[in-house]
Amino acid sequence: MPRSGAEARRRLRQAALELYRERGFDQTTAAEIATRAGVNERTFFRHFPDKREVLFDGEADLRAGLMRAVIEAPERLEPFEVLLCAFRKSARNLEESRPFSEPRWKIIAVTPALRERELAKHAWLTEAVAEALRQRGAGAGLADLAARTGWAAYQHAVQAWIDDPSKSLDAHLIRAFDNLHALSATVLSGQKREREVSS
Template sequence: MGRWEPNASGRLARAALELYLERGFEQVTVAEIAKRAGLTERTFFRHYADKREVLFAGSGQLQELLVGAADAAPGSAAPIDVVAAALLAVSAEFQERHEFARQRQAVIAANAELQERELSKLAALSAALTQALRRRGVAEPGASLAAETGVAVFKVAFERWISADDEQEFAHYIRESLGELRVVAAGA
């Protein structure tokens, strides 16, 4: 591919993921990613701060979508229902990227540094969701509890979705996990 071809960011992400899966995250350099994508290192750094960010580049958009959906929930909705609506809105964004999500998670699971980065990004999601709930008038500790619970539901549903051999949508696992949470919370 020539350097003038479109979607440099996507090409870099695909090249990085391929290399990470082939050789492991630690063994891959930015130069190798750029070369595989048919681009320069300079182009890589225009799109990503470092080779880790290739795997986490969408976290800002994910946070915006999550918060936007929470903000758009009906004013009368209970905090957990606001969180559920936000999670279901986010799940739609993942649906077309099922195989990428599986591969990305395999790379992250094989590297402690990436696992730490993933937890940091999830903590940022929780903090943003907590703030959205506070803006809706949810007092503490309710806002934090609902947000943290939502992130836990997201993590459980995501793991189940990427591990599943069926064709169920991510939203199915979100709903199922929320249902399990309600059963556990009810003491049943």
């Protein structure tokens, strides 16, 4: 029996991950997770409201950390630079937790109920990033657009890192934001040419 709440929580997360991989999410119960973790079912529900949330543990901390990283980024930075700075900080934790994160992503990918929950998480985090940009003084429309676009680039980098772990997540992030910048420059260059032709 784990002696601390933190240890029980860690064991519940690990047990859930193992069982979801072995049996599938839908075929696993909270009671079975508790048994595998060496605790009773009441302990499970003291830590998690349902069996989905085991895979989303730490969400509030992630949100708070992202907002803090955005707000505390150097003042001279433009919104996309702010987001890259914040996401690079967040990526360090993700890289450290890869042994848990990678199988977690695979379980979510094949489970519709978890994909829906993951999308809700992404929307919540995107809004948090937009709010942090607004607190830095960005207009509401710009903050929302930057947050949505930046979050998409972040998710693209994470997927690239899963597919190609030979490069760090940090390297994939930098490349994603470089590509985003290049796409923006291409659009602006095209608009400039159109104006020159029409004038």
